[in-house]
Amino acid sequence: MARQRKRPEPGEAELSMTPMIDVVFQLLIYFVVTNKPVDVITNLDVFRPAPDRSAPKDTPPPNLVRLGVYKDGYTVNEVAATLPVLDQALARLAALDASQTIMITVSSFSEHGQLIKALDLCAKNGLTSLSIVSAAN
């Protein structure tokens, strides 16, 4: 609000800024007090292959990495693994080729949090081509 004034005129009413500043401070305090920190949410992308009825049910190609999520733990290419071992295995795989497809087989009895942990490790190692298959057992 640049206001140029060459000479003050007598009897001019000045605009008092004090009440406005008071109100602005009130608002500021209100927002600072009521402001709640928000959780940062991330979205983990997956690809879900459509069941292809015409495709023969043969074994998946050998270069496909198979990750299993079960109620009591994880497997990498059918070998049982804990989370740190899984992390190391995924880091090795990502170093070879980060664009390779990881096929994640999830047991119906596992908890959703376990799948998220596995997907988190994939995201950590830069593996983005993730395919999710649900197993009945």
Next chain:
Amino acid sequence: MARRRRNQQPDAEMDMTPMIDVVFQLIIFFVTTADLQAKALDTSVRMAMAPNGPVEEVKDPRTVTVDVDKDGRISIMRTPLTENQLLGALVNARNTSGQSTPVVIRGDVTTSHADIKRVMDLCGRAGLWKLRFAALKEKAS
């Protein structure tokens, strides 16, 4: 706000009241609408932590967020849905915004995968293939 004055004319003070009114209206509008976004999420769903997940800069406005609580109950925007209703909503989303409409599944950390699978299968039946799982990157302290 430059103001020119002629020397001999009486000074007309600018009235601040309408401006303050408008500013307050804007503040009230933003405060109420900002809250709506948070209220749409089901607070009973405790999401799993994924500290390494990517952060989305721009959210696709077509996104459909499906909540699945720990007992497998499905809801969208806090509205409980049966499987058929969810399928109808997803088909509707596919018809209006296309096959690439992203579906975000917000599952509880203890939700059984069988319940998540039901939602994923319904997405498949509706013809939506862009699935994502919501997780917590950082928990607010």
